[in-house]
Amino acid sequence: MNFASATAGSLHLALLEGRGQTFWLPEQASSAAGGVDLSFYIIYWIMVFFFVLLMGLTFMFVVKYHKGVHPKAEHTPHHNLPMELSWILIPLALVIVIFWYGFKGYMHLTSPPANAYQIRVVGKQWTWQFIYPNGGISGGKLMDEQGNDIPESFLHVPVDTDVVLIMESEDVLHSFYIPQFRVKQDVVPGRYTKVWFKATREGTYNIFCTEYCGKDHSSMLSKVVVESRANFDIYLDKLKDRSPYSPAENGEYYYGVFGCVQCHDSKDKVTITGPTFVDAFGGQVSLESGETVPMDENYVRESILEPNAKIHAGFQGVMPTFKGKIKDEQINDIIAFLKTISNNVPEDVKEALRKVPEPSGEGAGGESMSVEDGAAEEGAAAEDAAADAAEGIQE
Amino acid sequence: MASTGQTVKSILTSPVHPEVNYLNATKGFSSWFFTLDHKRIGVMYMVSILTAFFLGGVFAMLIRTELLTPGELMFNSATYNKVFTLHGAIMVFLVLIPGIPAALGNFVLPLMLGAKDVAFPRLNLLSYHLYVIGLVMALLVLGLGGVDTGWTFYTPYSINSQTPVVLMTSAAFILGFSSIFTGLNFIVTIHKMRPPTMTWFKMPLLLWALYSTAVIQLVATPVLGITLLLLIVERVMHIGIFNPALGGDPVLFQHFFWFYSHPAVYIMILPAMGVISELVSTFSRKHIFGYRFIAYSSIAIAIFSFIVWGHHMFTSGQSNLMNMVFSALTFSVSIPSAVKMFNWLTTMYKGSINLATPMIYTLSFMFIFAIAGLTGLPLATLATDIHLHDTYFVVAHFHYTMMGSTLFAFIAGLHYWWPKMTGRMYNQKLARFAAWFVSIGFNVTFFSQFPLGSLGMPRRYHLYEAMPDWQIYHQISTLGAYMQMIGFLIAAYALISSLSKGKLAPRNPWGGATLEWETSTPPITFNFEDTPEAGDPYDVESWQWSDEEGGYVKVRPSVADEDHAE
Numbered sequence: 001m002n003f004a005s006a007t008a009g010s011l012h013l014a015l016l017e018g019r020g021q022t023f024w025l026p027e028q029a030s031s032a033a034g035g036v037d038l039s040f041y042i043i044y045w046i047m048v049f050f051f052v053l054l055m056g057l058t059f060m061f062v063v064k065y066h067k068g069v070h071p072k073a074e075h076t077p078h079h080n081l082p083m084e085l086s087w088i089l090i091p092l093a094l095v096i097v098i099f100w101y102g103f104k105g106y107m108h109l110t111s112p113p114a115n116a117y118q119i120r121v122v123g124k125q126w127t128w129q130f131i132y133p134n135g136g137i138s139g140g141k142l143m144d145e146q147g148n149d150i151p152e153s154f155l156h157v158p159v160d161t162d163v164v165l166i167m168e169s170e171d172v173l174h175s176f177y178i179p180q181f182r183v184k185q186d187v188v189p190g191r192y193t194k195v196w197f198k199a200t201r202e203g204t205y206n207i208f209c210t211e212y213c214g215k216d217h218s219s220m221l222s223k224v225v226v227e228s229r230a231n232f233d234i235y236l237d238k239l240k241d242r243s244p245y246s247p248a249e250n251g252e253y254y255y256g257v258f259g260c261v262q263c264h265d266s267k268d269k270v271t272i273t274g275p276t277f278v279d280a281f282g283g284q285v286s287l288e289s290g291e292t293v294p295m296d297e298n299y300v301r302e303s304i305l306e307p308n309a310k311i312h313a314g315f316q317g318v319m320p321t322f323k324g325k326i327k328d329e330q331i332n333d334i335i336a337f338l339k340t341i342s343n344n345v346p347e348d349v350k351e352a353l354r355k356v357p358e359p360s361g362e363g364a365g366g367e368s369m370s371v372e373d374g375a376a377e378e379g380a381a382a383e384d385a386a387a388d389a390a391e392g393i394q395e
Numbered sequence: 396m397a398s399t400g401q402t403v404k405s406i407l408t409s410p411v412h413p414e415v416n417y418l419n420a421t422k423g424f425s426s427w428f429f430t431l432d433h434k435r436i437g438v439m440y441m442v443s444i445l446t447a448f449f450l451g452g453v454f455a456m457l458i459r460t461e462l463l464t465p466g467e468l469m470f471n472s473a474t475y476n477k478v479f480t481l482h483g484a485i486m487v488f489l490v491l492i493p494g495i496p497a498a499l500g501n502f503v504l505p506l507m508l509g510a511k512d513v514a515f516p517r518l519n520l521l522s523y524h525l526y527v528i529g530l531v532m533a534l535l536v537l538g539l540g541g542v543d544t545g546w547t548f549y550t551p552y553s554i555n556s557q558t559p560v561v562l563m564t565s566a567a568f569i570l571g572f573s574s575i576f577t578g579l580n581f582i583v584t585i586h587k588m589r590p591p592t593m594t595w596f597k598m599p600l601l602l603w604a605l606y607s608t609a610v611i612q613l614v615a616t617p618v619l620g621i622t623l624l625l626l627i628v629e630r631v632m633h634i635g636i637f638n639p640a641l642g643g644d645p646v647l648f649q650h651f652f653w654f655y656s657h658p659a660v661y662i663m664i665l666p667a668m669g670v671i672s673e674l675v676s677t678f679s680r681k682h683i684f685g686y687r688f689i690a691y692s693s694i695a696i697a698i699f700s701f702i703v704w705g706h707h708m709f710t711s712g713q714s715n716l717m718n719m720v721f722s723a724l725t726f727s728v729s730i731p732s733a734v735k736m737f738n739w740l741t742t743m744y745k746g747s748i749n750l751a752t753p754m755i756y757t758l759s760f761m762f763i764f765a766i767a768g769l770t771g772l773p774l775a776t777l778a779t780d781i782h783l784h785d786t787y788f789v790v791a792h793f794h795y796t797m798m799g800s801t802l803f804a805f806i807a808g809l810h811y812w813w814p815k816m817t818g819r820m821y822n823q824k825l826a827r828f829a830a831w832f833v834s835i836g837f838n839v840t841f842f843s844q845f846p847l848g849s850l851g852m853p854r855r856y857h858l859y860e861a862m863p864d865w866q867i868y869h870q871i872s873t874l875g876a877y878m879q880m881i882g883f884l885i886a887a888y889a890l891i892s893s894l895s896k897g898k899l900a901p902r903n904p905w906g907g908a909t910l911e912w913e914t915s916t917p918p919i920t921f922n923f924e925d926t927p928e929a930g931d932p933y934d935v936e937s938w939q940w941s942d943e944e945g946g947y948v949k950v951r952p953s954v955a956d957e958d959h960a961e
Contacts, residue, residue, distance in 0.1 A: 024849045025782075040779045040849075047769040054736060054765050058758065061743040065679070066750065073680035074745040078933075084688050087737040088730055095726040098776055103719055105778025110715055172552040173645060175710060175785060179851030182782040186711045188646060189551060190639030193712040206861050210785040210853040212545050214552055215473050218856035 019201070029205055029226065030181035031198040035105050037182075043098055109183065112196035116162035119155070123167065123174035123187040125213055126220035127259050130155045136239030140256020142222060152239070153256065154223040155207065157199055158232040164196040170320065175211035178224055186211055199226040248353045251337025254330045258322060266341055274319065275312050281335075282344030286313040297335050304331055403939045405948035407913055409924040411902045416818065416917040431516035432920060436523050437502030438816060441809070443530060444498050447489035448802075452880065454482035459840075459876040462869045465860045475857035476543040477558070481536075483546030484563065488570045489530055491801050492659060495666035496612075497526070497577050499808045500605050502816060504581060506911035506918065507599050509590045509927040514583040522576035525569050532566035545855060547656070548623070550637035550648040554630050561630055564623040571616045571623075574662070578612030581605050593929035596690070597955070599909045600683065600932075603690040604669025607697035611658045611665075615701070619655035622648065646711055653704035661700040663797055665693055667804030668735055671760055674807055675739045677907040678754035679746030682933040685738040692731030699728045706775060710784045718777055725775040732768050736761070751905065752826040756807030759834035763799035767792065770845065788848025794841045806833075806886070813890060814904050818917040819897030826889040832882030839875025843868045901946025906938045908953050931955040 020028030024044070025037055064070065120131040122139075129139035140153050157163045167176060167187045174187040176195060185195035209220035227235070245253070255261055263273035270276060285295045288311045293299055302309055304326060307319035336353045339345045417434045427435055457478050461468050470478070501519065505512050513519050536542055542563045544553040553560050585606050589598070625636050626648070635641025637648040676683040683689065705713065705721030739761060748754065770792045773779040783789060810830075814820055847868040852859060859865050903912040909932045914923050930937070930953030937954070938947040 024846055026850050036778050036782055039776060040773055040782075043773045043776060043779065047772060051765055051769055054740065055762060057740055058743070058761055061740070061746070062748055062750070062758065065743065065746050065748050067747050070745075070747050073747040073935075076681070076684075076745050078682050079685045079687065083741075084685050084734070084738070088734060091733045092730055095729055095772070095775075098772060099723050099726050102776030102778045102780075103722060106718065106722075106781065107715065109778060109781055172555065173549055177785075177851070177853065179782070184710050184781050184784055188639075188712050190645070191712065206851075208851070208853045208861075212476075212549065212552070212855040214543070214556070215476065217476070218472060218853075218858045221861055 026179045027201075027205075028180065028182075029199055029201045029203065030178075030183070031200055032105075032109050033180070033182045033200075035108065039101055039105050042101070046094060046098070110196075112164040112194060113162045116164040116196055117158070119157070119163060119165050121155075121165045121167040121176060121187070122170060123176070123209070123213075123220075124170040124259055125172065125262070126209070126216035127256075127262065128155070128176075128207060128209075128220070128222040129257055129259075130222075132236055132239065134236055134240045136236055137254075137257050138239060139222070140253060140259075141261065149204075149223070151204070151223075151225055152235075152253075154204070154225045156225045156227060156232055156235050158229045159199055159202050159226050161229070162196060162198050164194055167193050167195065172213050173211045174209045174213050174220065177208045177210040178205055179208070180205040181224075184210060199224070202226050202228065246354050246356045247333050247336035248340040248350075249337075249356075250330075251333035251335065251340075254326075254334050255337055258326060258330075258334075260334070263319070266337075274315055277338050278341055279343050281338040281342035283342070285310075287311060288313050288315075300335050300338060301331055304334070402943065403941045403948055403950055405941075405944075406951065407902070407949050409915060411915055411944075412818070412899060413915050413919055415919065416915060417920045418818070418917050420920045429520065431512070431520055433501050433505050433512050433516065433519060434816075434918060434922075436519055437498055437500075439523060440493065440498040440501055440526065441816075443526060444490055444494055447485055447530060447533075451482055451485040451490055452883070454478050454485065456876060456880060458482060459873040461857070462859075463866075463873050465863055465866055466858060472857040473543065476545075476855070477541035479855060480542050480545050481533075484542075484567070485533060486797075487546055487659070488567050489526075489533060491663045491797055492570075492574055493526060493577070494663070494801065494805045495670060495808065496581065496605055496608055496662075497522070497573075499670065499805065499812065500577075500581065500601075500666065503812060503911055504584065504602065504605060505588070506815075506914060506922055507602055507909050507932075508584070508588055508593065509910045509913075509923060509929060510584070510588040511921045511923075513580045514587055515580050518576050519580050522573040522580070525573035525576070529566045529570035529573060532562060532569065536563045536566065547652060548626060548648075549652075550626065550629075550643070550645045551639060553626060554638045561627050564626055568620050568623045571620045574612050575616045578609035578616075581609040582613065585609075590926060590929045596687065597929060597931060598690075600672035600686065600689050600693070601666070601669035601909075603693045604665045604672070607693040608662050608665045611662050611697050611700060615655045615658040615662075618651060619659075622651040622655070625651075646708070646713065649708050649711055650704070653707045654701075657704040657707065658697075658700040660793075660796065661696055663801040665696060667760070667801045668693065670804045670808040670811075671739060671757055672735070673907065673909065674753050674757045674811055675742050676933050676935060677811075677905050678749045678751065678757065679743045680749070680906065680935055681742050681744075681746040682931075682935065683738070684741040684744075685734070686933065688734050689738050692734045695731040696728060699724070699731070703728060706780075709777060709780050722775055722777045722780075725771075729768060729771060729775070732764075736765065736768070749905070750827075752821075752823060752830050753807045753811040753905070755827055755830040755834070756803050756810065759830065759837075760800055760803045760807060762834075763795055763803060763837065766842075767795035767800050770795065783849060785854055786848035787844040787852045787854055790854050791841045791844035791848060794844070799837055799841065803834075803837075806830075809890070811905065811907075812911075813893070814900030815911060815916055815918070817894060817897075818900050819893045820900045820904060821889045821893035821897055826886060829882050829886035829889060832885065833879055834882075836875045836878025836880075836882050840872050840879060841875070843871040843875070847872075898945075901944050903938060903947040903949075904945075906935055906940070906947040908932055908935045908937055912938070912947075913949065928952060 020033060028034055028037060118133060122129040127139055129137060131137050138153055141150055142153050144150055169187045169189040171189060175184060176187055177184040181197045183195050183197050185193050187193060204223050204225050207222040207224055209217060213220060265272050265276040266278060269278040281295055283295050284292050286292050293310060305321060305323045307321055308317040311317045340350045340353055417432055427439060461475055536559055539559045542558040542560055544556050544560055548564060585602055628634055629636045629638060633641060635643040637643040637645050639645060672683060672689055703721060703725045705717055706725045709718050774783060774792060810826060847865055852865050900916045902916050910927050910929060913927045934953035937949055937951050939950045941948045
């Protein structure tokens with residue numbers, strides 16, 4: 001009794017530790033993985049059986065009927081209908097079974113439950129963006145300078161919940177693939193495609209793009225974080241109003257999420273596809289038309305919404321419009337970020353943008369009693385900066 | 396071959412080594428480049444295709460070397476993408492598709508029919524010239540910096556790409572015509588120029604295979620042509636066909652593309668199967684087993700090849716119904732392939748197997764083709780394909796099919812007909828050693844890619860830093876690639892050195908019973924002094940070994956066996 005339960009226990013433990021991972025297949029982390037793997041292994045053993053049969057016979061014949069030991073070929077019939085029919089009909093029966101099994105598994109894989117939790121996925125060269133039902137967006141930079149993950153940028157999903165991803169592409173074909181979930185679906189420009197799964201194990205798993213999409217195809221990665229419903233809700237709330245962050249931090253975040261970073265450098269003052277933004281804000285921009293305009297809030301806003309209105313001299317008008325995709329607050333945050341990376345902007349303005357705004361409470365603009373004097377001053381400085389920005393927009 | 400003690404007497408009276416043969420009949424560049432002789436055209440194809448193979452092989456080595464490390468080793472992602480595109484495009488359009496039909500087929504097909512040439516010699520020359528133009532255009536693309544779309548030219552990336560896509564697709568377009576003309580020529584030749592005694596079911600199986608292939612070339616290639624033309628129109632004139640930004644449909648391109656490119660896989664593998672059918676019988680000293688089923692299976696494969704293209708698009712977003720239908724149809728191809736495999740195996744039963752170089756490649760083909768075919772099963776199965784689609788599992792599978800099967804059969808055929816083509820025997824020991832080296836190297840290279848793919852490594856990835864565990868599989872694979880490279884260089888040395896140092900080849904060094912062995916070595920310009928009598932092409936017992944000749948001699952007319960006549 002004891003022995004049996006101990007064995008069962010250790011077997012259970014072994015399975016847990018093994019997590020369904022085998023020589024051939026990665027860890028299982030979704031409800032579909034077990035079924036897919038079972039199909040794989042049924043086919044695998046059929047393959048092994050036939051391979052051993054064919055190659056065993058070949059090897060045997062070569063050894064037995066090799067010219068050295070069998071100098072004269074024997075006469076055997078040139079055909080044998082029952083034999084030949086047998087190796088048509090037996091494989092035929094087998095493949096019909098395999099087909100049916102695979103089809104049933106596939107129907108499960110591609111039929112999302114009606115009440116599944118919906119998340120939108122946008123693929124673009126070469127990032128993934130995830131848009132949650134509450135409007136929160138994640139995506140963009142996956143690692144900080146030290147090479148540590150930035151989990152906020154990943155796709156987050158609640159464990160043991162049916163999730164359906166409604167996917168679209170902004171440019172070329174991509175394909176969304178999570179090996180541990182055994183799901184894959186192309187992301188096609190001009191139409192929506194869906195993939196669904198029920199993640200069964202908390203953890204972080206890789207997301208790959210598996211349809212070749214140009215230069216950085218192999219860097220078009222992300223990760224999926226499977227977490228408890230409670231943690232997922234906390235994440236979603238944080239993502240929505242991004243309240244504990246400064247305008248500059250939010251700006252940098254959206255700079256990544258909307259893919260500005262793919263073409264516009266913000267660190268090393270180098271030209272990628274578009275102009276760099278290091279030390280750009282507050283300066284002058286020469287245009288293709290020959291004019292010069294100030295790089296101010298209006299110019300940034302217009303360039304995001306109507307990229308071809310004023311093209312920077314020396315660059316082609318290849319930037320897509322973000323009209324309808326980006327919100328005003330998000331533009332404001334990006335402007336704040338651009339200010340903090342420009343030496344044309346006074347240090348105290350930058351300092352203010354780097355501060356996390358105090359929670360405003362119920363009464364908007366109401367003074368908080370608990371705020372210390374110093375902090376109040378800083379808050380005022382931030383308000384001034386915000387007012388400056390507002391003036392810029394009104395001009 | 397052990398001496399039987401008694402002398403064997405040839406019934407063929409024409410000289411084995413005539414003074415004047417097709418190689419030395421005329422001299423000079425234009426006597427080759429503008430020749431109408433199918434044998435010379437075949438030899439020129441052979442040289443051009445092997446040159447393209449060398450070029451594609453160099454790119455393969457660059458890819459494998461780059462993937463030794465998860466990060467950047469030699470070049471950046473943009474360059475890597477061009478390297479794998481050129482590797483794929485060159486190998487598919489310039490090596491595998493023309494490979495067996497244009498090089499071996501051109502040389503052997505009229506000889507096997509006992510004919511003087513193909514039906515349209517001028518068209519044959521034109522198709523070679525088109526091939527050369529295609530090759531030059533591909534080199535031009537290379538000179539311009541290469542293309543980065545992948546050999547599949549998927550839209551809309553191929554429309555946005557800043558690389559010379561129009562030139563590359565034009566090259567493929569022109570190569571398509573080369574392929575169509577060869578196919579047309581073979582169909583007409585087989586229909587009209589068989590000798591009176593050669594009925595359809597007395598044709599060598601290679602001809603059945605080449606015939607089936609020619610049908611695919613003729614029917615499918617125009618679809619590729621028009622698709623690539625539409626792509627060019629879209630790029631140049633911005634007419635929305637495939638680009639959603641202009642109102643087109645990118646998935647439509649995939650349908651058009653695979654409607655050709657899946658049958659194209661059978662343009663590659665069918666002639667390979669034909670070559671193997673010849674070689675298994677000859678080197679086992681046995682009549683082929685199940686002739687009719689092998690012949691029918693070639694036709695069946697040609698037909699089925701047209702109705703399975705959708706399996707390339709299981710994850711493309713096409714409807715579940717379409718996926719179901721295409722999955723079911725895809726399995727249908729496995730049956731005729733299995734038939735061939737079992738029939739070859741039964742042919743070897745109770746034979747007297749001669750492990751000469753071509754047979755080593757043949758056995759290695761059977762080993763590789765078994766894996767290639769069987770690993771098609773989880774890819775045809777919908778539930779498992781979703782996981783495996785566009786991973787290295789697919790890369791491994793199609794290299795087993797296209798390289799391991801088609802190319803090995805091509806190399807086997809090259810070693811088989813080399814004595815007839817050049818009049819020289821190559822060093823058996825060296826060539827056999829190369830064959831083992833290439834075969835083992837091949838399996839090391841590509842078998843390791845199966846687990847790599849099923850563990851999740853996507854194809855066409857330059858970097859895999861996210862998964863450092865994958866490195867060991869890549870390193871094993873690269874090691875195998877280097878082995879193959881060494882093996883191929885040894886094989887090339889063995890063949891090339893035979894031209895100056897090789898023994899004079901006999902009329903029939905291997906004992907094949909098809910008609911090409913009845914002519915002189917090398918053949919005379921018009922192939923045969925007297926039109927040969929076609930009998931049973933697999934009556935290998937009509938040829939007996941002669942120590943005196945150092946080869947096989949024909950001792951009696953080949954006759955249809957009573958078993959064979961139904």
